[in-house]
Amino acid sequence: MVKDLLIIGSGPTGLYAWKFANNLSLSGTIIEANYEVGGQANLAYPEKTIHNLPGISEIKAKDFVRNMLDDANNDNSKIELKTNTSVVEVIKVKTPDDFKFHFLVKFSDHCQATYKSILVCEGLGQYQSIRLVDDDWENIHYVVKNKEDFNNKKVVIFGGGDSAIDWAKNLSPNANVTLIHRREEFRGPIDSIKDDVEILTPFEFKEIRKTDGKKVKSIVVANNGLEKEVKFDECLVQFGAVIKPHPLKGLNLDRNDLNKIIVDLEMSTSVPGVFAAGDAVIYPTKKRNLIFGFQEAVTALSKIEMMINHKKIANKGW
């Protein structure tokens, strides 16, 4: 069976597109390359307070993402969410109707399905924190999901930039914080925390020493042959992030030098039936924020609804 819509990416733009597509009774799939939804808002700044949303004076990014997911993922939705999934290949299939193509999409989970339209909400790509170790441990964190989880704990923070210093400052009133950096110099205002935080420089992570179940109890840091065992309850790694692109093989969308998808004012891409919205796109008046992404998703979906239902005007605005 041919489904109406594939949404690629479940950042804020993809989540809102999902909700609006539900209102239009569209069927399909939303995929997310990461293990969880929310894009930058969830992985880059979950604890930040957002102030620029209409009708909401302030809300934490992680709460906003959770609300958006709850809104979209309801029992009446005909759209299925697949996390940890990306596109392996898109094959264009010619059709006799208004659409020039349907799209047979092969996914990384070895499933495949055919769609009448695609909405690309890939944002900046898959946002991945730079890791301390390859394995997952319960008490080695790359993002602070709940500040309170660090209260009254022995906390080790790795990093020398603004975010490492910010978190050292933020957590130190309620936790015993040690900041570890591989250089003497920091790339942020270290003087502001010197009295409240133990600072270990220039020390680099060498290895995990003791573990207990899924938790690390101590690590070894090293400096020119000098080694030191550091015990902790929680470890926060702030080495920054890398963006992993996921090329959409088979689609060949027109993009600019920065890999942004070029769209017109209906959010149509260079491939008929494929639309894009959010941080992924570029057009003359584009701004990269939440509201622009939502508006672009609505614009694209209005056009998609008109195409699928053979309408001349989009007449339902909510």
Ligand SMILES: Cc1cc2nc3c(=O)[nH]c(=O)nc-3n(C[C@H](O)[C@H](O)[C@H](O)COP(=O)(O)OP(=O)(O)OC[C@H]3O[C@@H](n4cnc5c(N)ncnc54)[C@H](O)[C@@H]3O)c2cc1C
């Ligand atoms: C530190 C920071 C603070 C910010 N603060 C604000 C603010 O206060 N207010 C505001 O309006 N904006 C803010 N922004 C900007 C806002 O977060 C972005 O505009 C918004 O996240 C864009 O949403 P998006 O869904 O288009 O892209 P993203 O958030 O980048 O999400 C894209 C999603 O698609 C997934 N993906 C990518 N490629 C694929 C693929 N091929 N297959 C499957 N999944 C894929 C990614 O894993 C990701 O989850 C901030 C940004 C940052 C970095």
